Amino acid sequence: MSEEKVLGGRSSAVSRKTNETDIQLSLGVDGSGEVSLETDVPFLNHMLDLFAKHGQFDLKVEARGDVDIDDHHTVEDIGICLGQVLREALGDKKGIKRYASVFVPMDEALAQVVVDISNRPHFELRGEFPAANVGSFTVELVHEFLWKLALEARITLHVIVHYGRNTHHMVEAVFKALGRALDEATSIDPRVKGVPSTKGVL
Numbered sequence: 001m002s003e004e005k006v007l008g009g010r011s012s013a014v015s016r017k018t019n020e021t022d023i024q025l026s027l028g029v030d031g032s033g034e035v036s037l038e039t040d041v042p043f044l045n046h047m048l049d050l051f052a053k054h055g056q057f058d059l060k061v062e063a064r065g066d067v068d069i070d071d072h073h074t075v076e077d078i079g080i081c082l083g084q085v086l087r088e089a090l091g092d093k094k095g096i097k098r099y100a101s102v103f104v105p106m107d108e109a110l111a112q113v114v115v116d117i118s119n120r121p122h123f124e125l126r127g128e129f130p131a132a133n134v135g136s137f138t139v140e141l142v143h144e145f146l147w148k149l150a151l152e153a154r155i156t157l158h159v160i161v162h163y164g165r166n167t168h169h170m171v172e173a174v175f176k177a178l179g180r181a182l183d184e185a186t187s188i189d190p191r192v193k194g195v196p197s198t199k200g201v202l
């Protein structure tokens with residue numbers, strides 16, 4: 001059975017192998033939060049799990065990378081793959097809501113994600129994380145992951161971490177908000193006829 005048939009609805013899959021990483025990733029946009037995550041970066045597994053569960057995405061990731069150097073290439077390349085499949089899965093974008101703005105709290109932390117499925121890649125991250133690392137995970141890779149996701153998905157993505165004390169909580173709020181924002185922006189609005197752009201194309 002093909003990956004598309006397994007996933008159903010709007011979906012796509014990618015296989016990407018370089019000298020640095022070897023990644024198989026599939027995404028079902030019209031899913032139910034079914035996840036299978038096997039990457040060499042445990043904290044990213046945790047974040048992708050939250051993203052998919054709260055976005056109602058079906059997400060399967062198998063990723064091996066040169067984490068003996070550091071997590072950079074693996075995190076970056078998973079962001080690239082997720083962006084690619086999101087763009088492919090949405091196809092001509094007919095009938096989608098296109099925009100979303102979502103706040104998510106995680107205890108003391110508050111994150112906001114504002115997205116436009118625009119076909120114009122742009123990324124902004126505002127906020128200060130108090131810690132440079134969460135466990136063995138380097139927090140600056142959050143920027144790297146989100147930026148590559150926005151670039152490859154060709155979306156406008158603004159992420160604002162309003163406040164927080166615990167960096168784990170703050171990053172978690174970002175990934176939950178990302179899931180919920182992308183769920184809403186990619187959802188079909190029956191009032192939208194065709195592509196939601198005055199230009200007629202996205």
Ligand SMILES: [Mn+2]
Nearest residue numbers: 046168169172
């Ligand atoms: Mn957690």
